[in-house]
Amino acid sequence: MTMVKPEVLTTAGAGEAMAEVARVLVAGDVTPLRCVLVPAELFRRHGYLLLHYPRLHRVAADGAVPLSSDARRELGSLLDSAGADDVVGAYEALTRESALSPAELESRCRQSGIHRLGSGSYASVTEVNRRLTIVLNGFLPALAAGYTDATAMVGLFECHSPREIGDLRAGLLGTLDPATAEPTSLRGALGALVRRRQGVTLSEGRNGVHLSAGHLEGMVQAWRYFATADGRGIESTVLGRSLAGLGAPMTAVAALAADHNVPEESGHTVAPHGATENLRRDEVLEHVRRWTAAGRNSSA
Template identity: 55%
Template sequence: MVTPDEVRALSAAAPDTRRRADSGRPQAPAPDGGSHVAVVVKPEVMAAPHAADMSAAAVEALGRQGVTVLRCAVVPAADFAARGDLLLHYPRLHRVAVDGVAALTSGARRELDALREEAGVRDVLPAYVAMAHGGLSPRALEDRCREAGINKLGSGSYASVTEVGGRPTVVLNGFLPALDQGYRTPDASVGLLECHSERPVAELRDEVLGALHPFHAAPGSLRGALGALAREHGIELSEGRNAVHLSAGHLEGMFQNWRYFTAGDGDGLDGTSFGRALVRAGVDLDAVAALATDPDVTDGAGRTLSPHGATENLDRDEAVRLVARWTTTKELAG
């Protein structure tokens, strides 16, 4: 179990060494029951000189909500982005921002068509193409999209009806370039927490994580605690700069804890709680590994789904059942 003092020391050390600081392999692996998730404390609240206070506050807030921090690592934010961790953390967000409509699931495409018809807009551009066509900086594009409103189409897929190059346009994931840029702040770090709780994932996402805007989140929640500290330090936060991430489900939590922790120890996916649950269900973990980048899968009726989105907030047994179906019936959509 990692204490606030331990994570405070790690957060203080990482900027000096410019290397990953890690509390080390836990004495025992995550329990097989409950929820095994990752929490990421984002660079907007992990910039010097406040990173140590912020990471310690995150551990304290989690502990008050019945979440145990098993392991912690602090990584320079620029390294996190440069190594591709940010892309792998948000695989569909990035694909949609680059590839546009081609990266949407069938349900997200239907939502996009309905939005276009309602707005009377024909043009659709992914974020990076919109930046190039409109001569926009990442922050300018994000501001334009947030002012216009961000509509969720599906997992990792968002749309804003705005103007690009003098034409009304639907921009897909227009906030992503600015989010990516935020991880390249020279003096900022990323806090990675391997966590376990007996509380269901849906409860962790709702009651423990708190509202998307940290300044509006409940005081006892994780975002609420970090938002209160951010106010004290004069740190600007918003729905986009929302301070912290908590795995959306058992599948995403497995991949994040494996990527950030157990893989570095030389362990496979069975080094995670959900990975062991899949093994007990007879699921081939080599096939499961193909789901790490959130490829489309089918639901058996020709519709495509995001595996990370489709398992969001589900209980463990239902998530195991879905992953087993996708990997044993070859329902990857390509």
């Protein structure tokens, strides 16, 4: 799945931007099967934004509670080195300083640095109400606000390619900052387009395009945005059919869409979408088959 974000898609320029995405995809040996344009505000109001980034939202709302084992270890290391007073999610941080806006919180977090703890889990050491605080996913409230613009759209492409997702994300997607991305990449091409047409410079935080992080996340997104609209279940997706053929229970597979932590034999917990990020298809099938074999996909 390729998602084109609101900072790129305005009502006036949506057609040109979607055509540019399709051109870059085809040039990169990716076939767009179908696409849809959705008003950004409708996308947010119907819950798609939360469902597209479930762990980002959960960590921003609940703080450290949803973190996987690896993310907790990373957070512990950051706490040891930072000397911060507290750890809070982004929305809790907003309540602790009366005049703090989502945009200002994001600015502080980006200026102080954003540390990746794990899939969908990021931390910044910054001041909140004059106290040094670790804020989790501090950019998320401002990002969500971008989906309230009445002139903005969200574009969604369901795609097929013989190339593996890891290869596509390393090359075709482009670097996090569109300004440094290759001109032939999605982010590089779209960055050039909106700079030329709208006079807007994309950034690391508003980089225009999201590409599914792995086969599991791609399956969930294809199911949510396209299969369900046709009244079909997750087993109708390409990866879903393979999992059904392996005997994986489809209710357990569908539950992985929420990206709750799953336990491993080691006793640690992992984020399913993050644990399958950039893996080969056969590796993802084995992970999901194992997680769902005995109902082990319950939240942890």
